[in-house]
Amino acid sequence: MSQNSNTPHNKNQTTFTLDGKTIPFSEGQTIIQAAMAAGEYIPHLCFNPEFKPHGSCKICTVTANGRQTASCTQQPQVDMMVESDTKQINDERRALLQMLFVEGNHFCPSCEKSGDCQLQATAYELDMMSPHFDHFSPNRPLDASHGEYLLDFNRCILCSLCARASSDVDGKNVFSLAGRGIKTHLIVNSKSGKLADTDFTGDDKAAHVCPVGVIIKKRVGFAVPIGKRSFDEHPISATPHPIVKGAI
Amino acid sequence: MNMSTKPKLRIATATLAGCFGCHMSFLDIDERLFDLMELVEFDRSPLTDIKTCGPCDIGLIEGGLCNAENVHVLREFRANCKILVAVGACAINGGLPAQRNHLSLSMILEEVYHAQHGLVDGFIPNDPELPLPLDQVHPIHEVVKVDYFIPGCPPSGDAIWKVLTDLIAGREPELGHGLVHYD
């Protein structure tokens, strides 16, 4: 059995290989969880180590024993051969990102999240130079009803992290996905459909998990100067998980 | 490297629905402009004041398409430039002007020329000299084939320099971390 000298592990340790590197894993871990624990980066958006994997964005797609699969939901098998950083897969990931960009309205220069946004940083990581496809230019009105927070649905990538945080951590169900297909959209839990009429507060976990610039705290935008934001200095692949960092 | 003996490449630049910020950023390459002038000469460009574009090697387009005039200029560039480069957020995804795309143009014209407070006898300009607005603002790749993109609002002088020098040297342009940004 081949042993990678960089990764210490005992004989009983189960491992798989990721782009040729040996990665240890334990029962129940998914490929991305094991990779992250070993300090390896696999691009992802709807996955957040604090929450149950969802498997919807497909940015984390890898080839596992020759079959393409989402690494955030797929559990590794012993000696599985996983490929992630290949031209073909990165091309596909870029196309998926481009889909997310044209599906919504992403005007980074006027977005408070710019520089701290995982969608943007992942697109940088994958050398996305243009949205490539024709834009859908959907009409998605803002919700500025809440005193402290603003919802800019134009940027929503439907990852459901806010919904998962609200139900699983906050016990509130402030956010839900509604509609179907290309008309899928985020709604909040009030008859008026306005955030102000929900029990949402800035202390909710849900206020802090959005990987993009939908759930925005009012009156503090653009506080961090360009050059000092999360992904200005280091690419997302070399940055500790931004959500973990942002929560501090 | 000495490329001055080679025939100079011709470059054209234009601003469509943009703010000239990308052109300003281009000038930010500072003293490297002199190096550049060794390698290239400019055709149609706000820098030269040449009004129509002739056969060129590289065309740089700033801004998206918001009216008929923009479409004519873009088509002229596509027809004349071997390599067409979209420079900046507006050329790439419509940018700020495209934030009107979810509104109907009729409603916008109505609001601006008829309904606004303080307007007396407002009317929508209809002089044939004026280009008519398109119902939505489009990035340029939705209308012509675009070869390369330099994102940024504006892209840094360094990014523009890097892509230009790569193209001039016949390399596939590559920006990499720090030079790729969308804001």
Add this chain to the structure above:
Amino acid sequence: MSQITTHAEYLDPILAHYKLNQHNLLQMLREAQEHFGYIHPEAIDYLEQQLQLPRSMVEGVASFYSLLYLQPHGEYRVLFSDNITDRMLGNMDLMESMCGQLWVEAGKVSEDGLVSINTTSCTGMCDQGPAVLINNIAINHLTQDRINSLCELIRERVPLSGWPLEFFAIEDNIHKKDILLDSNFKFGSALAEVLQRSSEEILQEIKTSKLRGRGGAGFSTGSKWEFCRTAPGAQHYVVCNADEGEPGTFKDRVLLNSYADMVFEGMTICAHVIGAKKGFIYLRGEYRYLLDHLHAILQRRRQQSLLGNNILGYTDFNFDIEIHLGAGAYICGEESALIESLEGKRGTPRNRPPFPVTSGYLNQPTVVNNVETFAAASLIGLHGGAWYANIGTETSSGTKILSVSGDCAHPGLYEYPFGVTVAQVLADCGAKNTQAVQISGPSGICIAANEFERRIAFDDLPTAGAFMVFDQSRDMFEVARNFVHFFKHESCGFCTPCRVGTSLLSNMMNKLANGHGSPYDFAEIEKLNELLLSTSHCGLGHSACNPVLDTIAKFRPAYDKRLTHKEYIPAFDLDYALSQARQMTGRDDTGAHLERIHVSK
């Protein structure tokens, strides 16, 4: 009397019937809608309060299903089935005529709130189209005369109950019977045989029969039942997949109409094998008209001791069946999405593994089988596995019921032992000058004339049953475009590639159809196909590109003729994009126009 008590009046019985159980949310919403023709916001208030569910969840579920409405949608809600077979029979002209007569734009509600007219995915009536659903009730064989009468009845506000009965007639159209359709099955006969033997023995019979699932994937039924039987769980469940949403498929409709006992009995045999006490039929909302009929049969079976406690006197064998109706979502035919929907949720496919056999309904081991699979299980119960295994071919035992539609003299059901050639079926159904056959619906495979000697079997042409015939007059590009629209409409929206990709694909096909195509677009379509294939979450996204891939490979000229431009041109019409401005300024000079393609001066 306040509003809320009015809503309570009709909602209380619904809530009571469904025991305030949130897993019945979809059923409650569907019934609540029957009151006003849409789900009233105050009805949601009441449900939210009574069921202790967040409003966002109730709305999230309701908005997923295309037959549920959260806004008023007219007293008469008319939905034209829009499968390619309906198109070939002229449904678009009929819809236009109806819109004209009733003064309403397709996709909108008339100003007086009387009527809304729209299209919907195939309603499973391809053998008797063009078809329409009015307030979820099917009306077939549309002609201009019939449309005129419908408009008259709607204008006069005659309630559906007062419409001529012949409008609602639905035929079985069985043209060829074999062991299943010709079985003269006597209810209880299979169960009486089966219950004399142990569940192990019966499982062995099913395995011996080599029966494979009839829903499309062809998984071994014996193995599925065995996995489920051995999977640990407090409860085991049997689910009959009667979602039948694949365009061009309508055999389950006929089985449930005329062979329901075989289906129920097959489910009961399965319950005996896996140890289930409860079963569900997930019936597509479009087949709402079958509901009372099926309830009556279930009731009879209970009286006959074929369902309920101590079935046929066997103590400890307790099993009953509940019917859940869908509400317009093809994806709910995918087994894990179906289970989500059974649990009252949005029909989003789950992450797998775990598979339903170990973690299905309420995370308990669950068998999901197609209607026809259960009917076949009854035959096996009656005649034994060896008998069944002898019919058909080596890899594909038994018979298959085909739903034949399109360009042929006798559309309807044809049952054949596996191994029948396409040419044979074409001859039997009276097809002439056939150009292509779409086997197993849009997610299946499209074959051309040089393949008509191929056989219906799992190792050659596997099929869930659809068999759509296209003669030489048909444009195969338009066939593919119709299917791509179907997938776009039915994508559940969960994963990026399918949610966005099906829309992009449909836009690109429209671009070609509008004469804006170039080789660039063609290459884009091919790239998109690959992406959907490799990164989608479930079978819908995987197969969404099949119709395009197949028709490109086999009917390339239909595409070539649409690549009218050498160079890339925009998808939208630039001149049209100036029309609003022209209208607002009153200009029409040459400068107020743009040519579609660049003409250099």
